[in-house]
Amino acid sequence: MYEPAPGEWxxxxxxEELDVKGVVQLAPSYFVMLESRIYLSPSLFTGLEDTQAxxxxxxxxxxxxxxxxxxxxxNAEPVRASGLSRCxxxxxxxxxxxxxxxxxxxxxxxxxxxxxxxETPESIKPLSQRAxxxxxxxxxxxxxxxxxxxxxLDMATLYNVVEAIQGAxxxxxxxxxxxxxxxxxxxxxxxxxxxxxxxDARHGFQSSKPPKKPMSQKEAVDLVRHIVGQWLxxxxxxxxxxx
Numbered sequence: 001m002y003e004p005a006p007g008e009w010x011x012x013x014x015x016e017e018l019d020v021k022g023v024v025q026l027a028p029s030y031f032v033m034l035e036s037r038i039y040l041s042p043s044l045f046t047g048l049e050d051t052q053a054x055x056x057x058x059x060x061x062x063x064x065x066x067x068x069x070x071x072x073x074x075n076a077e078p079v080r081a082s083g084l085s086r087c088x089x090x091x092x093x094x095x096x097x098x099x100x101x102x103x104x105x106x107x108x109x110x111x112x113x114x115x116x117x118x119e120t121p122e123s124i125k126p127l128s129q130r131a132x133x134x135x136x137x138x139x140x141x142x143x144x145x146x147x148x149x150x151x152x153l154d155m156a157t158l159y160n161v162v163e164a165i166q167g168a169x170x171x172x173x174x175x176x177x178x179x180x181x182x183x184x185x186x187x188x189x190x191x192x193x194x195x196x197x198x199x200d201a202r203h204g205f206q207s208s209k210p211p212k213k214p215m216s217q218k219e220a221v222d223l224v225r226h227i228v229g230q231w232l233x234x235x236x237x238x239x240x241x242x243x
Contacts, residue, residue: 002032004087008042010034011058015079023079026068027132030061040081051084058084064135064142066149068128071228074221130236140168141235148228154200155191155217158224162187165231178230179223187223190215 004010013020013031020038024031032041040058048054062081135142147161162184166173174181189211192202196210197217215223 002034002039004032004034004042006087008087009045009048009054010042010085010087011040011054011081012083013038013040013079014082019079022073023065023069026065026072026128029129030065030132055084060142060146063146063149064132065145067145067147067228068131068135068149070148070153071145071225071232072128074225127233127236131232134232134235138235140164141232144228144231148224152200153221155197155220156200156202158220159188159191159202161224162227165227169231173227176230176234178227183223186211186213186215187220191220 013023015023024038030041030044032039040061044061045054045057048057058081131141131145135145144161144164147157147164150157162173169176173179174184179187188202190196193210193214194201194203196214
């Protein structure tokens with residue numbers, strides 16, 4: 001059980017029990033348990049005195065974890081970071097009532113019960129914690145995970161994710177083996193088609209015809225999730241972080 005120190009900020013994570021446990025498994029060091037409730041770790045807000053800055057940091061963190069969850073699991077249920085309080089001398093807390101920080105996560109599969117402060121369970125690869133840490137120092141990773149955390153995850157966003165990853169890589173994605181040239185061409189053609197995806201398409205108007213074999217939204221999400229996962233795996237192996 002975590003014992004907060006005077007001056008530390010606390011923002012609680014709320015949602016279905018399974019989903020909250022899933023988020024904790026993704027990046028255990030980002031959470032603490034207090035009175036049977038899960039909070040973002042106060043260490044994330046070290047040095048911050050302004051409530052707006054604290055909320056902004058919390059928002060960025062949950063958006064990053066949101067994208068990481070989308071990459072790790074195929075489906076989504078909402079989890080949100082809610083409320084803001086600061087610990088005071090004598091054990092009390094001053095609560096700030098202005099707004100909540102929220103995000104959405106999807107969790108599926110066999111998730112084990114965990115408590116914060118424990119090592120990451122074997123059911124979740126260490127990649128998730130490393131990727132979360134890399135996002136704190138790599139703007140490209142943070143941007144991609146924020147985009148992957150958006151709801152709805154439309155074709156325009158998926159297209160931008162692939163563009164951002166390609167821009168951060170020295171070699172074409174197909175040469176890296178993360179997707180074939182044919183897959184990428186089919187994805188980009190489909191994502192750009194207003195005829196197929198309307199307002200959610202990459203382009204508001206396209207003179208060319210849709211592809212003969214369009215890529216569905218589900219196929220596109222699965223493809224981009226795979227590309228993001230391969231990219232994060234590659235970065236985590238090259239990061240040199242001792243986690």
